[in-house]
Structures are given as C-alpha cells and as structure tokens.
Amino acid sequence: MxxxxxxxxxxxxxxxxxxxxxxxxxxxxxxxxxxxxxxxxxxxxxxxxxxxxxxxxxxxxxxxxxxxxxxxxxxxxxxxxxxxxxxxxxxxxxxxxxxxxxxxxxxxxxxxxxxxxxxxxxxxxxxxxxxxxxxxxxxxxxxxxxxxxxxxxxxxxxxxxMKHANGARRLRQTLVVSPEPAEDAAHLARMIAREARAESDGAVAVPSGSDRADFVFLTRDQLGRRYPEISLKGLPERGGAGLVLETSDLAAVERAVAGSAVRSAGAVCVAPAAANGTLLVFVGA
CATH class of the missing domain: 3.10.180.10 (2,3-Dihydroxybiphenyl 1,2-Dioxygenase, domain 1)
Known part of the structure; x- marks a missing residue:
C-alpha cells in the first residue's frame, strides 16, 4: 500500500x-x-x-x-x-x-x-x-x-x-545511473511502497507518487543511448545523474541557454559539465 x-x-x-x-x-x-x-x-x-x-x-x-x-x-x-x-x-x-x-x-x-x-x-x-x-x-x-x-x-x-527565461515548468524525471538499475529501482520502490516498471530500453522507472516526477534508473551506457549527442563527462557510474524538466517552449530553452544547448532525441540538453555535474534535459509539455 x-x-x-x-x-x-x-x-x-x-x-x-x-x-x-x-x-x-x-x-x-x-x-x-x-x-x-x-x-x-x-x-x-x-x-x-x-x-x-x-x-x-x-x-x-x-x-x-x-x-x-x-x-x-x-x-x-x-x-x-x-x-x-x-x-x-x-x-x-x-x-x-x-x-x-x-x-x-x-x-x-x-x-x-x-x-x-x-x-x-x-x-x-x-x-x-x-x-x-x-x-x-x-x-x-x-x-x-x-x-x-x-x-x-x-x-x-x-x-x-517561478517565471524562467527557459520556460521551465516542472520536474518530469530524476535520472539515476547504476550498474544494476533493476536492483536499485527495486530498493527505492520498497522504501516508498511503489511499484517499479520496466521501460523499453531496459531502464526501470519508479513513480514517486501523485502526478510528480518519476525516478528512472539506468546504466550510464543506457543514458548515453537516450541522449547520444550530449557529453556525459563528469557523471558517476552510480548516483544521481540528471533532471528532465518540462518546458513551455523548447525554442526558449535554446535561446536562453545559447551555446550550452544541444538537441538530442527531441529534447534540448545541457551537459553535466555546464550545470554543476547535472545533466539537464528539457522536453516539451
């Protein structure tokens, strides 16, 4: 329950x-x-x-x-x-x-x-x-x-x-890298009494509750395949890796972030090296 x-x-x-x-x-x-x-x-x-x-x-x-x-x-x-x-x-x-x-x-x-x-x-x-x-x-x-x-x-x-030049509105996902994503996702699911679910690329998601952001556990390689155009330099093999944010306007993100923005898999990404060790992924509403 x-x-x-x-x-x-x-x-x-x-x-x-x-x-x-x-x-x-x-x-x-x-x-x-x-x-x-x-x-x-x-x-x-x-x-x-x-x-x-x-x-x-x-x-x-x-x-x-x-x-x-x-x-x-x-x-x-x-x-x-x-x-x-x-x-x-x-x-x-x-x-x-x-x-x-x-x-x-x-x-x-x-x-x-x-x-x-x-x-x-x-x-x-x-x-x-x-x-x-x-x-x-x-x-x-x-x-x-x-x-x-x-x-x-x-x-x-x-x-x-609460008004941002990049149009950020809410957190959609917390990205967590792990050599054993299923095991770590199951650990979190037990702690918060939620059910983990497998995703098509082998990642494992854990809903946090209500309509709030999900946790997504995946290997560093799986994360790289999700966003192949962005450098993951500086991320650990195990730990909190990034945040997926919903924005009202992807073009606004590109204008606001300027030289740090990279389009990848339909999202606008900012590399961890440019965001204090945190991969930022902006997706449309």
Whole structure:
C-alpha cells in the first residue's frame, strides 16, 4: 500500500562547491534564482532555489563544516558536484516518520528548521519546514531520500521566482545511473511502497507518487543511448545523474541557454559539465 503521507517528489538537491558561482551559472542557463538562503549554524549550509510549478531545484552549498553536513562534504569529496538527494513532499512529517517505521525503516526526525527569506517587497520573512529522512545507509544507487513538510509555502513558492527565461515548468524525471538499475529501482520502490516498471530500453522507472516526477534508473551506457549527442563527462557510474524538466517552449530553452544547448532525441540538453555535474534535459509539455 502506497504511503499516505509522502506524495511525490518535492525537490531535487544539487550539491555545489561554490554556492554563489553556481547560482550565477544557473542564471546563465535561463533560470530565475531566488535570493540566497542561510540555514542554521548546526546545519552549516546555504542554498538558492529554482522554483517550478509544484516542485523545485535546490542548489546547496556547505558554508561551515559541521557534523550535520558531513555526508554532504563526503559526497563532494568522493563524487564532486551533482544531484545528491531527493526530497519528497510530506503531508505530515510526524505521521510520515511513523509510517516508514511501520515499514521497517528507522526514520530520522521529524526535525523542524527554518531559513530567512527576503520577499519581493523587501520585507524579511521565513521559510519553515519539518523534515524526516530514511536511514542514510538506505540510499538506492547512492541517492539519499528524505521528506519535507512545508509550513510556509507562501515564502517558498513566490510567483516572481517561478517565471524562467527557459520556460521551465516542472520536474518530469530524476535520472539515476547504476550498474544494476533493476536492483536499485527495486530498493527505492520498497522504501516508498511503489511499484517499479520496466521501460523499453531496459531502464526501470519508479513513480514517486501523485502526478510528480518519476525516478528512472539506468546504466550510464543506457543514458548515453537516450541522449547520444550530449557529453556525459563528469557523471558517476552510480548516483544521481540528471533532471528532465518540462518546458513551455523548447525554442526558449535554446535561446536562453545559447551555446550550452544541444538537441538530442527531441529534447534540448545541457551537459553535466555546464550545470554543476547535472545533466539537464528539457522536453516539451
């Protein structure tokens, strides 16, 4: 039975080495980027967000080394920049944590935290969250997952931040490379109580819930065959590899991204080397 308190992908976390430089980079790719947020001293991190219709992308950087961000620092040291983890939307984090405990997973949390937000009129507010996570060791293909309950959606989904020169509207897929995609997909499917399904090229998809983006597990070679014109240099053999985004206008993507855009398999792609270790695939609505 599907989890009642976890209703699909909320956001993708792209870990970067230089947070401000990464924000400028994604602006050059046609995204509207939020003002910089700073997390608590315990977390020791900061972020920029790229807000879409129902989900978003978070650029996350370590500002000060702390025990809390040790896994993120280890990821950067071992893998480099890229998709480190995926957040699900939690309806109720406390109930969600109990729900995954009933499925045999020792949930971490829920934990409350917040970060200051500068609103479009210049006033200062706060984005407040309650999160819980699956055990760190339970990471299909090395991709960590957690769930996020938004307590102040109005300070996160700000209309002015949701309009992008590249026309990006929503996440369609999270691409995860693995030498054993069926095994890692089955692992995730168990964790979120969903059914994996095989795709025609041997990849395996796992719906995240509701109408939100799917996870697609595939080998690096399979990913290369899907998008043969784009360089995958910098991607790992195992881990979060890319994001497929729906856009209102593929031509707008090409104009916004300019020299970084490559047409491949009917999509407009941006190589990982140009997007902080993340393959970006833009597809039409």
């Amino acid at each position: 599907a989890l009642k308190n976890v209703i699909g992908i909320d956001h993708a976390v792209v870990v970067v080495r230089d947070l401000d430089q990464a924000a400028e980079n994604w602006k050059r790719l046609g995204f509207t980027v939020s003002p910089r947020g700073t997390h608590s001293a315990k977390m020791g991190s900061g972020n920029y967000t790229i807000m879409l219709d129902a989900d978003y992308i978070e650029l996350l950087g370590v500002l000060v080394a702390t025990d809390h961000n040790a896994p993120t620092r280890a990821f950067l040291e071992k893998r480099g920049e890229g998709v480190e983890r995926i957040a699900f939307t939690a309806v109720d984090s406390a109930a969600g944590a109990e729900e995954i405990r009933a499925h045999g997973y020792d949930a971490v949390g829920p934990i409350d935290f917040e970060r200051p937000v500068t609103m479009p009129d210049g006033s200062l507010s706060a984005a407040k969250f309650r999160v819980f996570q699956w055990p760190i060791a339970e990471a299909p293909a090395g991709l960590r997952i957690f769930a996020c309950e938004h307590k102040t959606r109005e300070t996160v989904w700000i209309p002015e931040l």
